[in-house]
Amino acid sequence: MSEVVERLRHVLPPEALVTDHDRMQSYRYDRAMFCPAGEPLAVVLARETAHVQAAVRVAAEYGVPIVPQGARSGLSGAANALDGCIVVSLEKMDKILRIEDVDRYVVTQPGVYNAVLSRAVAEHGLFYPPDPSSWEFCSIGGNLSTNSGGLCCVKYGVTTDYVLGLEVVLADGRVLRTGRKTVKGVAGYDLTKLLVGSEGTLGIITEATLALRPQTARPRTMAALFDSGVTAGEAIIEIIRSGVSLSLLEIMDRTTIAAVNDYKRMDLPTEAAAMLIAQSDAGGEAGAADIATVAKLCREHGAIECIEADDEAEGELLLEARRSALLALDELGTTMIDDVCVPRSRLADFIGATEKIATDLDITIGVLGHAGDGNMHPTVVFDAQDPEQARRAQVAFDKVMEVGLELGGTITGEHGVGVLKRDWLRQEIGPVAESVHRAIKAALDPKNLLNPGKVVT
Amino acid sequence: MSEVVERLRHVLPPEALVTDHDRMQSYRYDRAMFCPAGEPLAVVLARETAHVQAAVRVAAEYGVPIVPQGARSGLSGAANALDGCIVVSLEKMDKILRIEDVDRYVVTQPGVYNAVLSRAVAEHGLFYPPDPSSWEFCSIGGNLSTNSGGLCCVKYGVTTDYVLGLEVVLADGRVLRTGRKTVKGVAGYDLTKLLVGSEGTLGIITEATLALRPQTARPRTMAALFDSGVTAGEAIIEIIRSGVSLSLLEIMDRTTIAAVNDYKRMDLPTEAAAMLIAQSDAGGEAGAADIATVAKLCREHGAIECIEADDEAEGELLLEARRSALLALDELGTTMIDDVCVPRSRLADFIGATEKIATDLDITIGVLGHAGDGNMHPTVVFDAQDPEQARRAQVAFDKVMEVGLELGGTITGEHGVGVLKRDWLRQEIGPVAESVHRAIKAALDPKNLLNPGKVVT
Numbered sequence: 001m002s003e004v005v006e007r008l009r010h011v012l013p014p015e016a017l018v019t020d021h022d023r024m025q026s027y028r029y030d031r032a033m034f035c036p037a038g039e040p041l042a043v044v045l046a047r048e049t050a051h052v053q054a055a056v057r058v059a060a061e062y063g064v065p066i067v068p069q070g071a072r073s074g075l076s077g078a079a080n081a082l083d084g085c086i087v088v089s090l091e092k093m094d095k096i097l098r099i100e101d102v103d104r105y106v107v108t109q110p111g112v113y114n115a116v117l118s119r120a121v122a123e124h125g126l127f128y129p130p131d132p133s134s135w136e137f138c139s140i141g142g143n144l145s146t147n148s149g150g151l152c153c154v155k156y157g158v159t160t161d162y163v164l165g166l167e168v169v170l171a172d173g174r175v176l177r178t179g180r181k182t183v184k185g186v187a188g189y190d191l192t193k194l195l196v197g198s199e200g201t202l203g204i205i206t207e208a209t210l211a212l213r214p215q216t217a218r219p220r221t222m223a224a225l226f227d228s229g230v231t232a233g234e235a236i237i238e239i240i241r242s243g244v245s246l247s248l249l250e251i252m253d254r255t256t257i258a259a260v261n262d263y264k265r266m267d268l269p270t271e272a273a274a275m276l277i278a279q280s281d282a283g284g285e286a287g288a289a290d291i292a293t294v295a296k297l298c299r300e301h302g303a304i305e306c307i308e309a310d311d312e313a314e315g316e317l318l319l320e321a322r323r324s325a326l327l328a329l330d331e332l333g334t335t336m337i338d339d340v341c342v343p344r345s346r347l348a349d350f351i352g353a354t355e356k357i358a359t360d361l362d363i364t365i366g367v368l369g370h371a372g373d374g375n376m377h378p379t380v381v382f383d384a385q386d387p388e389q390a391r392r393a394q395v396a397f398d399k400v401m402e403v404g405l406e407l408g409g410t411i412t413g414e415h416g417v418g419v420l421k422r423d424w425l426r427q428e429i430g431p432v433a434e435s436v437h438r439a440i441k442a443a444l445d446p447k448n449l450l451n452p453g454k455v456v457t
Numbered sequence: 458m459s460e461v462v463e464r465l466r467h468v469l470p471p472e473a474l475v476t477d478h479d480r481m482q483s484y485r486y487d488r489a490m491f492c493p494a495g496e497p498l499a500v501v502l503a504r505e506t507a508h509v510q511a512a513v514r515v516a517a518e519y520g521v522p523i524v525p526q527g528a529r530s531g532l533s534g535a536a537n538a539l540d541g542c543i544v545v546s547l548e549k550m551d552k553i554l555r556i557e558d559v560d561r562y563v564v565t566q567p568g569v570y571n572a573v574l575s576r577a578v579a580e581h582g583l584f585y586p587p588d589p590s591s592w593e594f595c596s597i598g599g600n601l602s603t604n605s606g607g608l609c610c611v612k613y614g615v616t617t618d619y620v621l622g623l624e625v626v627l628a629d630g631r632v633l634r635t636g637r638k639t640v641k642g643v644a645g646y647d648l649t650k651l652l653v654g655s656e657g658t659l660g661i662i663t664e665a666t667l668a669l670r671p672q673t674a675r676p677r678t679m680a681a682l683f684d685s686g687v688t689a690g691e692a693i694i695e696i697i698r699s700g701v702s703l704s705l706l707e708i709m710d711r712t713t714i715a716a717v718n719d720y721k722r723m724d725l726p727t728e729a730a731a732m733l734i735a736q737s738d739a740g741g742e743a744g745a746a747d748i749a750t751v752a753k754l755c756r757e758h759g760a761i762e763c764i765e766a767d768d769e770a771e772g773e774l775l776l777e778a779r780r781s782a783l784l785a786l787d788e789l790g791t792t793m794i795d796d797v798c799v800p801r802s803r804l805a806d807f808i809g810a811t812e813k814i815a816t817d818l819d820i821t822i823g824v825l826g827h828a829g830d831g832n833m834h835p836t837v838v839f840d841a842q843d844p845e846q847a848r849r850a851q852v853a854f855d856k857v858m859e860v861g862l863e864l865g866g867t868i869t870g871e872h873g874v875g876v877l878k879r880d881w882l883r884q885e886i887g888p889v890a891e892s893v894h895r896a897i898k899a900a901l902d903p904k905n906l907l908n909p910g911k912v913v914t
Binding site for chain 2: 170245284444
């Protein structure tokens with residue numbers, strides 16, 4: 001094995017290689033701490049595409065697995081190390097290379113954090129919509145690899161909708177360029193969108209060209225309180241049925257709100273069972289009309305109170321509360337966050353079923369999510385030191401996915417499969433799709449070196 | 458060979474099989490009449506997925522190529538028959554299976570025409586945006602296979618952006634289901650978007666679940682006249698730079714306008730060198746403000762006249778004029794329509810270069826296109842009986858693509874590769890991407906039976 005390290009030392013500059021056991025520990029896990037992770041042989045801190053190529057070529061030569069890694073903010077263990085692997089971290093490839101105003105795209109390295117990129121393009125009057133709650137600590141490379149969503153998906157779509165082209169290191173070390181710099185293009189297979197969301201199993205993304213939009217108008221934000229999660233879910237269905245165009249429509253239940261209040265020292269109302277947060281960025285009268293429509297619909301469908309944010313800062317505070325929900329719940333115990341997306345017409349049913357699972361199993365589940373998309377994140381909170389509780393937590397976690405599938409949904413709306421949901425993936429997509437996954441994996445990575453055992457097994 | 462036909466007779470009902478030589482002639486070509494097409498052995502008029510499976514299994518058994526076919530409105534020869542092939546036509550699978558109001562999707566068979574689907578969902582207050590100019594005579598299956606664009610892409614994106622899931626018959630006759638019925642989902646590789654735009658080379662689409670949007674507001678439409686195509690291109694760049702959100706931004710030059718006037722007995726102004734058509738569907742004051750902004754920008758950047766449509770009918774007439782442009786040019790001679798998409802900042806350069814090609818080669822090129830996307834359709838018009846003119850036409854057609862690539866564009870924004878642009882595809886994507894295409898093709902169609910020789914060679 002030290003032969004592999006010797007070889008890496010030979011082809012990489014010293015600052016790009018970590019082999020110290022203690023230092024490597026922090027590269028073992030993403031945020032799926034309860035998923036298994038191995039001990040890497042070496043960590044490559046790539047500074048340029050050539051470093052990634054060099055590492056992949058050594059891995060191919062010695063048949064050693066490669067685990068690509070971004071900011072390790074993933075929630076499904078896709079970036080967790082494997083025993084004897086080479087971790088290829090992209091965190092040092094963190095430069096924004098170009099922002100084009102008229103053509104509205106940005107060329108970026110993968111290590112740039114989502115919020116850093118968003119702010120940089122905002123200075124050009126442009127807008128990069130995908131905004132995971134983790135935007136301050138997740139990288140664009142990870143967003144691409146998991147096809148991240150976020151809060152404003154309900155209006156603007158997810159990461160894949162913004163990817164024009166990629167530079168990717170293939171399993172044999174060659175560099176593939178996919179896509180284009182134009183708005184449209186159909187020259188050949190859509191390799192770009194095949195690679196987005198493939199969680200590092202088909203190639204390692206070393207550069208991306210991302211489409212941007214003009215900046216939106218000043219948003220208007222409101223909250224609505226409900227005395228039942230199911231009622232809130234029914235109100236959401238009515239909001240969607242109305243066709244009103246919102247840039248955000250989120251839900252948090254009482255457990256989540258209380259956790260956020262503690263964590264962020266906030267003073268959100270805890271008397272209600274559930275709170276909706278809605279935002280319109282239509283601007284001017286249109287934005288005001290949107291929010292008025294939502295308030296009316298909420299009142300007609302059981303809201304006990306509707307509060308419009310006084311100004312943009314207050315609106316941002318509500319969003320900040322929502323974004324911090326998972327971190328806040330993390331303070332209460334070990335968390336397992338579900339990521340079920342159901343058809344929006346089934347949202348109330350899903351919330352009801354989730355609450356029933358929590359009651360039946362006598363376990364805490366914080367119900368929160370991107371309600372406008374039907375993408376819910378029921379988060380099981382438990383004491384990992386208590387084996388019986390841990391068992392019930394796992395049962396609850398699985399039952400939530402089961403209900404999601406029963407309601408015509410998917411086991412993962414935006415967090416990905418990683419190691420956490422491999423079995424569930426099989427169940428969702430069935431044997432034909434599974435065999436197509438394997439065929440594509442074998443075509444692009446015949447030696448099964450790229451993040452083996454993640455997504456497909 | 459008659460053994461194959463015998464076998465097809467055995468596994469298919471009589472109405473699903475055509476073997477009469479004369480009747481088969483109409484199934485040989487799509488609209489790329491100047492591309493080669495072979496003589497099919499049989500045409501299968503599939504009524505259900507099982508018919509497609511049966512045909513594919515016979516093809517696999519005997520090693521006979523399969524050419525999937527929709528409404529044959531394609532422009533690149535992707536649906537042209539091959540000698541000794543089985544054509545599998547999806548035109549009889551023309552039912553809309555389900556429209557869901559709250560979840561906003563439609564489940565449809567592939568043979569449904571785009572306009573039929575659009576009108577059906579409009580009755581539910583919903584909107585299916587992809588709107589190729591050929592919408593009255595192109596099928597959803599073809600739209601999926603080529604990832605069609607259209608007029609409102611500039612605001613709403615292209616076909617792939619609306620595909621939630623597919624049912625696909627694979628090369629071995631198995632049925633693959635991809636995707637989901639939810640807004641978001643990242644369960645496994647994005648097989649859906651890999652299949653969209655693959656022109657029948659990876660599988661045959663037999664059903665699709667398509668996302669819908671709420672219907673838009675009543676549109677406002679305007680036209681602006683310019684005395685030079687390049688000036689019009691510069692105005693477009695300024696319109697885009699302004700960030701104004703238009704639902705349509707098209708261009709037609711004098712040649713095209715004159716052809717449309719003749720073809721549709723219209724009275725569009727022919728004194729100008731180029732006409733822009735802009736539309737906003739923002740509704741109310743916002744829509745009026747958008748159109749006012751565009752008019753102001755056009756006037757500031759060289760427009761000789763700006764005319765707002767009096768009402769929706771007049772606006773629709775302008776769109777109808779634009780949609781009929783290719784059919785109108787077809788009346789003037791044989792046409793070869795380019796489909797270059799350039800970064801929008803290079804639009805004026807591209808128009809100038811196209812005009813120069815026409816002048817240098819002394820050939821007619823009608824310049825038209827989806828200006829707001831940078832997706833232009835310069836259409837070479839020539840007398841196919843005149844070999845010298847036909848030669849110059851081909852040179853012009855190729856030179857337009859060459860310029861497109863030089864300007865950082867793509868050889869096809871929405872029409873696809875088919876047989877027409879295989880060599881150009883290789884040039885655009887390069888050898889690494891080409892080998893990845895081949896690997897994926899071999900993974901999904903190891904015997905090379907599905908539309909062989911189209912897209913990848």
